[in-house]
Amino acid sequence: MQARKMEKMIVKPEDKAAPAGRARFAGAVGPLLGIAFIFLAGAKLNEPTRFADSFQAWGLDPGLIPWTGAVEFLVGLGIFFHGTRTVAASVLVPWMAGAAAIHVWTGDSALAVLPLTVALVAAGVAVSGFRAGRHRVLSMPAPLRNPPATVMGAAGFLVPLVGVSFLLRWAVGGTVFWASLPVLALMHAHTVGASSRRERVEMVLLYLLVLGMGTAGLWSFVGHYFMSDQVAGSIGWATGSPFQHELAFYHLGMGVVALLCIWFRDRYWIAAAVTPALFAMGAGVVHLQDFISRGNTAPANWGASVLIGNLVIPVGVLGLLAWYSRLGGWKLETMAGEGIARL
Structure with missing residues (x-):
């Protein structure tokens, strides 16, 4: 009896699924992009000294490294989950565009290619999410779902x-x-x-x-x-x-x-x-x-x-x-x- 009640409480994947086709790109790229940013954020949060020289070369205070890691962690986590993916990807676009601008400003134009590419991918994820979700682009994440029986x-x-x-x-x-x-x-x-x-x-x-x-x-x-x-x-x-x-x-x-x-x-x-x-x-x-x-x-x-x-x-x-x-x-x-x- 309790198991059946809890099955109703656990969100099934299809309960929040977007229309087929429109969300295919976001569904494939979003989790991978989120994991990559969680990993990058973890490196900054656990070993901030590794990034100190780079921040100084960009004219930024190394004290910003943990705060940057915290923002990237939240954005990565948001992109990983379906319910918050569209909004998080929208936040990531200006974030990475700003990183690209810093590289150009400091004379490292070649290094601007990667953040600019990520910004374009995030824009694609956001647009795909907006089109698939129409007016509903934000819902609470639900990490635990009904697991398979096999x-x-x-x-x-x-x-x-x-x-x-x-x-x-x-x-x-x-x-x-x-x-x-x-x-x-x-x-x-x-x-x-x-x-x-x-x-x-x-x-x-x-x-x-x-x-x-x-x-x-x-x-x-x-x-x-x-x-x-x-x-x-x-x-x-x-x-x-x-x-x-x-x-x-x-x-x-x-x-x-x-x-x-x-x-x-x-x-x-x-x-x-x-x-x-x-x-x-x-x-x-x-x-x-x-x-x-x-x-x-x-x-x-x-x-x-x-x-x-x-x-x-x-x-x-x-x-x-x-x-x-x-x-x-x-x-x-x-x-x-x-x-x-x-x-």
């Missing part, structure tokens, strides 16, 4: 979903990524007309479980398995321990379980949330003890992002689970209670 279809659905989530998480950091999920969920709920409090809480939980805990599990798997020494060094612990590979597979399992929340509902969500939440809180206590006993202030052992990730987020998810239960989302009968009732 194995190959599910893989084709999850790979780009996880890949783009990884890119976004890398670009803006884990804390901002997590904070954006309730916003996206509430916009999605508004798009599909979810008016009741229970439906809105359910949508927020879905986003936190699938895009939050699911992505976090796979992100941690990649870190602990493929970058073990770097992760250990960032925590301030000894490197070379094979225990990290064991920990990596735990995160992989929990990540997959959380991603499956989009297919499985009801009390499955409790199991998918409680285990990683308890692990995260336990890890947060260990980091706190290490800070108190050894004064370990390594970036991944102490700081606002560690406290938020290991304490605030899991407590918040568990609180939402309890709130959803009080709103009638499910009944928390225990197996023992059900067994006693049958005696």
Whole structure:
């Protein structure tokens, strides 16, 4: 029953699809252009010093680099999503035309070709969107859609979903990524007309479980398995321990379980949330003890992002689970209670 109700809340691709043919160009080019700008923005946000010399050569203050990255991130994200693609592409046209003008002004006319080309492509995306959408060119984005039921279809659905989530998480950091999920969920709920409090809480939980805990599990798997020494060094612990590979597979399992929340509902969500939440809180206590006993202030052992990730987020998810239960989302009968009732 709950699964059928949530299927109505998840936006199907055809629900927001533009007329065939008119939006073909925007649909093909838009996501790729958006991903490219999210990647470019992430480079500026994570390594601004790499662009300092270029900004100085253009007569611009290097302090503008993070702000430029933030604008490009928002524009790239807007172009990636169908509902905001037309407006975001319209913003990108003068942005890239301005970049081309700066190159010409500073004597690098050859370098102006690339931003000018991007401006023309963005103009094509915007015009295509306006023609296809007529008067409706802006709607709320809905990242989570009804997934396919087949194995190959599910893989084709999850790979780009996880890949783009990884890119976004890398670009803006884990804390901002997590904070954006309730916003996206509430916009999605508004798009599909979810008016009741229970439906809105359910949508927020879905986003936190699938895009939050699911992505976090796979992100941690990649870190602990493929970058073990770097992760250990960032925590301030000894490197070379094979225990990290064991920990990596735990995160992989929990990540997959959380991603499956989009297919499985009801009390499955409790199991998918409680285990990683308890692990995260336990890890947060260990980091706190290490800070108190050894004064370990390594970036991944102490700081606002560690406290938020290991304490605030899991407590918040568990609180939402309890709130959803009080709103009638499910009944928390225990197996023992059900067994006693049958005696």
